[in-house]
Amino acid sequence: MKIQGNLIIFSTNNEERKDVRRLKEKKLQVLLDENNNLPIFEVSKNEYIRRTAERKIEEIFKTKKFYIEQLYTWGNPEFYTEENEILVTYLVIVNKKNINDLPENLNFYDISIKNKENTTTQHVELSNEKKNIQYEIATILKRNRESVEYLNRLVKKSNISELTTIIIHTGIKRLRNRIENTNIAFSFLDKEFAVSELQQVYEIILDKKLISANFRKKIEPMIKRTDKVIKESAYRPSVQYTFNEDYIKKSVL
Amino acid sequence: MKIQGNLIIFSTNNEERKDVRRLKEKKLQVLLDENNNLPIFEVSKNEYIRRTAERKIEEIFKTKKFYIEQLYTWGNPEFYTEENEILVTYLVIVNKKNINDLPENLNFYDISIKNKENTTTQHVELSNEKKNIQYEIATILKRNRESVEYLNRLVKKSNISELTTIIIHTGIKRLRNRIENTNIAFSFLDKEFAVSELQQVYEIILDKKLISANFRKKIEPMIKRTDKVIKESAYRPSVQYTFNEDYIKKSVL
DNA sequence: GCAAAAGTGTTCGGGCTACACCCATGG
DNA sequence: CCATGGGTGTAGCCCGAACACTTTTGC
16 A cells, blocks of 8 residues: 655645736645645555645645645545555645745646636636646535535646646645635735735635625634834835634634 | 544434423434444455445445445554554444345444533443443644644543544534535435424534424425325424525535 | 413514725835 | 735624424324
C-alpha cells in the first residue's frame, strides 16, 4: 500500500491596475510545479502525516506562518488512475508577505473561473506571466445507492491531470464553505488590514461582487478598529483593522 | 506504513413510550463492537478504499441500501496513540428496516448528549439493554500558527477509546452540517414517511425541539405529498410523503 | 369530552439587499 | 471640481421564531 501526501496551497496576489489611481486588484492563486502538479510529499514511517505536511510547507516557503487543514483523502476509482494508492490532501493558505522563499520549480497561478451559461460546466484558467493552463470541469449528479452525490469530471483533455483539477475545485468549494463559517479569510491578510482588503478576499473566493455597506455591517463584529490608517488607493485613506480575537466562529468539520 | 479503515454507522431507533397512545420516540444510535470500538476493515492491495468500506458494510448488514461519505483521515499525534498508522473513517447512515442481518458482536447504542452548564464539556451516554458507556468530552480552543482550531479531548477516562469518542463527536458534527445543507435526513427514513418522522430525525441530530408549524414550512419544498396516510399514534393519521427528487440541495464537501 | 397529534394561519423581529448619501483625497 | 474609494444611514423584504387555532382520532 503506497501512501502519499499532497498540498493545495492558496494565496492572493495584488495586481497593479492600468489606472494607477484605482485599488490593486486581488486575485486568488494556487501553487503548481513545473508539470502542473500540486506539491507532493512522502509520508514517512517516523512522523505523523500532518506534521510531515507542515514540514514540507516550511521547507517550501521558509516560514511557519500559514493555515492548514485536511481537505480529503483520495483513493476512489472515480478520481484515481492507479489502484493501490492513497493520497491525503491538505489545504493551505499563505499570505505572500510571510513567504521567505520559493523554489524555482514552483509557481503561483491566478485562478479565473467562468460558468458556462445554462450548464454545470466551468471554464477554468490558471495563468501567470510564463504559462497559461485552461480546462473545463463539469459537475455531474450521480445517483448512487441511498443518496445523490456530486462528482466532477474534466471534460476536455488538458495539460493538467484530472485529479489536480478536482482537488483545486474541491479546495475552492471548501474555501467557500469555510469563509462563511470560520475566520480563514484573515489568513490571506496581514495582521492589520483595510475593510476593503477583507472584502476583496471574500469577493475572490465567493466569486461575486459584494456591496461594501452591507459587507461592513456583516463583518463588523469580527474586526477591531485600530488608530492607524493606510493609503492603498490614491484617495481617502482607510482605517486599519485587526481580527477581533473575542469573536471566534465555531468551525464545522 | 499501516493503513486501516473505520466505520461510524448511525441509525435511529423507534422506542415505544410507556403511554402507548403517544408517538414512538426516535433516538440517534451508533454501532459499536463488543470492545466499544468502531467496526474496522483492512485496506487491501486489490481494492479501492471506499469500495472496501462499502463491502464491509454490506457484509455487516447484508444490504446495499445505505448512505456513505468519507469523514476524516486520522494520523495526527493529537488523536492517535500509535505512530506510523493511518485510519480513514467513513460515515454511514442506515435505516434499520433495510438491515437484513447484524453480527452478534456488534450492537447499536442510543446516544444521549448533555451539555454541562457553563462549560464546553459534554456528558455523553451510549446505552442499550445490555450495556452503558459514559464519558465526558471537552472542546478545546487551540491557537496554532495562523488560526484557531477546535480540538476534542476525553476528560474522564472511560472504557471507550479517546479516538472513538472523537470520531463519534466529529460524526455528529458532520451530520448537523449535512442535515442543514443536503438531504441526508431521508437516509434515516423509509421511502414514505410522515412529516413528524422527518422532524424527529432533525430533532435528534440537532438535539433540540422544533416547532412543527415552522418545520413544515421549511421542508415543504423538499417533500412530495402522496395519497396514502399512516396511523403512527393512536390519533389523527398523517399523510405520507416522499422525497421530492426535483429538490436537490447542493452539497458542500 | 379530552388528550395528543396533524395541520394551517398570522404576527413580529432580525438580518440581508439595495441604494442614497456624505466624507476624504489627489490629480 | 471630479473621479474613486471610505464610510454611514435607511427603507424594504424575506425568513425564521413564536404562537394561536382548527381538525382528527381513540379512549
